[in-house]
Amino acid sequence: MAQIHLWLVAGVMLCSSPAGTLEEILLWIHRGDNLRVFNLLRQLQRSPPYLCLDHRNDFKFPWNRGTITQMQKTQRTCFQHPMITHIVNLFTTQRSLAAWDHTLLSQLLSSLHHSLEDLEDLEQREGENRDCSNLGILVRKYFQRIHNYLREKKYSACAWEVVRVEITLRVGIM
Structure with a gap:
């Protein structure tokens, strides 16, 4: 059911024609990129998340959905750039390469x-x-807490799954 909902949202986004300033058009493109990243992160799932419930952790994400939505455009760019950079750094580590499907990871x-x-x-x-x-x-x-968590859990499959879910949640609000 959730996948049908995502496809409907994707269809609406693709059929919409953005009109406005260049900045607004680029922000619209980013939403489409975020949807693609979100879907790829979901596809990376290797084990059912319910098997890792006892590994959950609060990484203390510094913002909630409301504050990100209300951020001015300049602040949002300041937020998105380091977030995406740190996500790239996280998923390009040797331990990450060993944990995930290489094709999906490459697409991500x-x-x-x-x-x-x-x-x-x-x-x-x-x-x-x-x-x-x-x-x-x-x-x-925030990302230092994620790296510390992975190290503490010895980069286990469940630790990576918890991190994957965490990043998926955060990409959904960027």
């Missing part, structure tokens, strides 16, 4: 790189030099 990383390129194009077009240090620090601390 390709989609993430595409999103980064779009964000960098947007930043260049805006021509502003933003100070994103505060948001970057919060994102870095």
Whole structure:
């Protein structure tokens, strides 16, 4: 049922024609990229999440859906860029490469790189030099907690599954 819902949402997004400024068009594209990344993360699932319930962890994500939705466009770019960069770094580690299907992981990383390129194009077009240090620090601390968790759990299959679910949730709100 959830997959049907995602396909309907994807269809609506594809049939919509964005109109507006270049920035709004790029943000619309990012939503499409996020949907692709979200779907690829779901496909990476190797074991049913219910088998890993006792491994769950609160990584203390620094924002909730409401604050991200209300962020100004400049702040959102400041948030998205380090988030995507850290997700790429997380999934390009040797331990990650050993944990996941290589074809799906390659597609995921390709989609993430595409999103980064779009964000960098947007930043260049805006021509502003933003100070994103505060948001970057919060994102870095969040991912440090994820890396610490994986290390504590010795990069087990359940630990990776918990992290996959966590990242999937966060991509859904970017």
